[in-house]
Amino acid sequence: EGQGTTISVLAYDDLMLAAKSRATVVILMGMKNLPQIIRTFKEYRNADEPIGIIMNGTTEIERSGFGTINDIEQVVKTKALSSPAIIIIGDVVNERLKTPKKAELREVISMMVAR
Numbered sequence: 001e002g003q004g005t006t007i008s009v010l011a012y013d014d015l016m017l018a019a020k021s022r023a024t025v026v027i028l029m030g031m032k033n034l035p036q037i038i039r040t041f042k043e044y045r046n047a048d049e050p051i052g053i054i055m056n057g058t059t060e061i062e063r064s065g066f067g068t069i070n071d072i073e074q075v076v077k078t079k080a081l082s083s084p085a086i087i088i089i090g091d092v093v094n095e096r097l098k099t100p101k102k103a104e105l106r107e108v109i110s111m112m113v114a115r
Contacts, residue, residue, distance in 0.1 A: 012040070019044040024090030031083045034076065041069050041089060050093035055085040066093060 018025045019041045030037055031053075041049065047070035054064045065075040069089070075081075 012036075015040050016044070022090075024088065024092045027087040027089070029083060029085075030087050031076075031081070031085050034073065034087070037087065038069060038073060045069060045089075049089060050091060052088045052093040052096070053081050053085050054088070055081045055083075057086055066096070 015037065027037060041051075047068060049069045050066070051069055051072045052064060052066045053072065053076060054062065056062050063079060063081060065072070065079040065081050067075040
């Protein structure tokens with residue numbers, strides 16, 4: 001316990017409190033417990049609550065999957081996501097739609113530097 005492989009009673013209580021809140025929740029090293037995390041959030045949040053999973057974040061092999069509490073487990077299977085990963089639950093996940101992709105950012109930066 002305490003190393004991301006099981007959810008202790010104390011951690012489950014914390015998870016339940018987080019699910020009951022309207023706050024954005026970020027879970028580190030929780031992929032092994034994703035089914036229990038999703039079950040808990042389904043109890044307290046809307047099934048359409050946005051959720052994102054970022055695997056190997058900030059590396060050349062970064063992969064991600066986005067969906068809702070209702071469908072994220074299928075997204076994880078389809079995209080073969082696993083640890084190490086960050087799980088983000090909340091409306092902030094939809095903010096990625098407003099942010100330029102890395103390639104777009106590089107292009108904008110290149111244009112600015114060229115001036």
